[in-house]
Amino acid sequence: MRAAVVPTPLDATALLAEVASVANGASIVFVGTVREVNEGRAVSGIEYTAYEAMAARELEAIVTEAVSRFGTSDIVVEHRLGRMGLGEASVVIAVAHPHRAEAYDASRFVIEELKRRVPIWKREEYVDGTRAWVDPTAARAEVGP
């Protein structure tokens, strides 16, 4: 198991290899990427920032919970910070487990908990030159061009 917040591009293939083991029958890699459209607006990129020390701590706590809850130690998550262009990966979660049901459930658990409580924020940049902090709990606040 491993969790990290990193400034560099993510490598889904490397994380898949990291969790692979002949004890496992199922591996799942989740990759979150920057979409060209969000809520109807044309996006040109996203900048991710974090309370880095706490984000690393919370990510590790989530992975530790998943390890205990789903019965595999083969869970790795990396979240990237900084500016990302369209299609670039902001988060990769790799899980391997003897059985597929638990692998899916563990993968889903990690991404849902990450989105619920890891202190990371994103500011979307739009093709019209504006940008805005994304608030999943409400309508967005606009910030200047």
Next chain:
Amino acid sequence: MRAAVVPTPLDATALLAEVASVANGASIVFVGTVREVNEGRAVSGIEYTAYEAMAARELEAIVTEAVSRFGTSDIVVEHRLGRMGLGEASVVIAVAHPHRAEAYDASRFVIEELKRRVPIWKREEYVDGTRAWVDPTAARAEVGP
């Protein structure tokens, strides 16, 4: 969308790249691999055989259903046939979707339907030299060494 039954090693990274698109925010790759233990027996390898024409047809039907049901055409599945050693991949399913919930559901749908109705069979080889056809619906029938 694409479905195939192939005799050659699978490449999860290539399938992930195949479904990637700036329209999608979530990509999921499922990899099924040969485990060293199944139901308490030490496995040395698995040979997969199929009713190949029908297996290809059923896999395509499943992907077509998933495309219509989950609203993304970015679904690719490949199942390998022949003998595989421990840790080798027998199936890879790559799905990408604008949203993660549908990506997980589509991935899960494809593997569950595959296991339910695609005419592929596996004969496990054990370290004690015996082998047996795997029957998920019942106890196994033993076949000679």
Next chain:
Amino acid sequence: MTITALFFASYADVFGRGRMEMEVPNGSTVGELLRHLHSLDPERRLPPAPLVAVNERYARPDQVLRHGDEVAVIPPVAGG
């Protein structure tokens, strides 16, 4: 009329082969073909109601066969 029966995996072991050209009465159904196959399997290694596909599609026991059909008798699938 003639049909081609296909046997896979453990069922190929039952019949000692994977393929059998068979003469069956015109208008035979899948169920009638299965009864005939059971008569060739005195050890009852074939289950009472195995899955059957006709021309690569799953078929019910009442489906009527036609000359030249490819009828596959399908063991419990185990892909993935």
Next chain:
Amino acid sequence: MTITALFFASYADVFGRGRMEMEVPNGSTVGELLRHLHSLDPERRLPPAPLVAVNERYARPDQVLRHGDEVAVIPPVAGG
């Protein structure tokens, strides 16, 4: 006593900075610090009850602060 307040993302825009050393009365709680921060935000851009972490752990409003604590005021998270 002195605590360090941290503001992230849109909350850094509210206060025009990401970090503030603040003098607060001994025994102050998280809730009391928030009331003080609200008094510095006449435009009410900070919501009434934002998430707060003390020394990198989420904290309740009744948690008592100690000298040297790092108190982060946390906007709705949006990772992933």
